[in-house]
Amino acid sequence: xxxxxxxxxxxxxxxxxxxxxxxxxxxxxxxxxxxxxxxxxxxxxxxxxxxxxxxxxxxxxxxxxxxxxxxxxxxxxxxxxx
Amino acid sequence: xxxxxxxxxxxxxxxxxxxxxxxxxxxxxxxxxxxxxxxxxxxxxxxxxxxxxxxxxxxxxxxxxxxxxxxxxxxxxxxxxxxxxxxxxxxxxxxxxxxxxxxxxxxxxxxxxxxxxxxxxxxxxxxxxxxxxxxxxxxxxxxxxxxxxxx
Numbered sequence: 298x299x300x301x302x303x304x305x306x307x308x309x310x311x312x313x314x315x316x317x318x319x320x321x322x323x324x325x326x327x328x329x330x331x332x333x334x335x336x337x338x339x340x341x342x343x344x345x346x347x348x349x350x351x352x353x354x355x356x357x358x359x360x361x362x363x364x365x366x367x368x369x370x371x372x373x374x375x376x377x378x379x
Numbered sequence: 380x381x382x383x384x385x386x387x388x389x390x391x392x393x394x395x396x397x398x399x400x401x402x403x404x405x406x407x408x409x410x411x412x413x414x415x416x417x418x419x420x421x422x423x424x425x426x427x428x429x430x431x432x433x434x435x436x437x438x439x440x441x442x443x444x445x446x447x448x449x450x451x452x453x454x455x456x457x458x459x460x461x462x463x464x465x466x467x468x469x470x471x472x473x474x475x476x477x478x479x480x481x482x483x484x485x486x487x488x489x490x491x492x493x494x495x496x497x498x499x500x501x502x503x504x505x506x507x508x509x510x511x512x513x514x515x516x517x518x519x520x521x522x523x524x525x526x527x528x529x530x
Contacts, residue, residue: 318418
């Protein structure tokens, strides 16, 4: 089921809750199974919100990293709605 | 755009859970939390319903949707221009943008029939995102087995 991973960057820097989450969701809607979605966020709640989102929707947080002035959260699409 | 009908919306069972919000206030400080939760819930794959009643009707009224003000619970000195200025400066979406976003993500909008009568509103007075006009029992049926929040 894993396909060659395409990575898409979602730049939500400057956007507040639930902005990064809704930006992620919009990209998720059109993403293929196995795709990597990388969110860049300055909202301090983004990391925990996206972890909660992933747990709730059955997707995976592949990586989180603190960059200069923002957080990078990489999500792997492991589940798509039927 | 879905045409407004008075028919019931059958609850669809989504595996992501369900969130129902009763929005009874029409001020900025009440509309924002409602739409932030609704939009976060929709992004989490939840089935989301908002039941607009009493002053919450201002949010779906074409005439007032874009001109909501700070409510009486706000701290003194926190004026509508101040709050709107902060919202603009932080690039937080406006209420009409939050509404469009919610609709785009599949949030269901229900208008309370009794409040409509009380306020002399017609379905033509509502923004097109409103799905239907329902009563309390329809809402309770829709909200069954999910989380319900009253604002």
